[in-house]
Amino acid sequence: MNQVQTTQGLVDRDRLEVKEIVTEEDNSRSIATEWTLDGELVRRDLHIIMLRGQELSGDAANLG
Numbered sequence: 001m002n003q004v005q006t007t008q009g010l011v012d013r014d015r016l017e018v019k020e021i022v023t024e025e026d027n028s029r030s031i032a033t034e035w036t037l038d039g040e041l042v043r044r045d046l047h048i049i050m051l052r053g054q055e056l057s058g059d060a061a062n063l064g
Contacts, residue, residue, distance in 0.1 A: 001013075001014075002014075004016060004035065004043065005043070006035060006037065006042035006043045007042045007043065008037060008042050011037055011042065015037060016035045016036065016037055016042070016043075017035070017036045017037075018033060018034070018035055018036075019033070019034045019036070020032070020033050020034075021033075021034065027050060027051050027052055028048055028049060028050055028051060029048075029049045029051065030046060030047065030048045030049070031046070031047045031049075032044060032045070032046050032047075033045040033046075033047075
């Protein structure tokens with residue numbers, strides 16, 4: 001049987017409710033996955049996607 005690691009130890013997957021929360025900001029998009037067992041939050045995973053990289057300024061010849 002599939003199990004998931006939680007704050008309550010390993011729990012059978014079919015006992016957990018899963019909700020995904022998607023948030024978009026100026027330079028990022030995040031997906032939070034919340035796992036609950038009998039109404040109690042027992043795990044939260046967060047995935048963040050950066051939409052554009054860090055900007056650099058200056059002469060490229062001087063980098064390195």
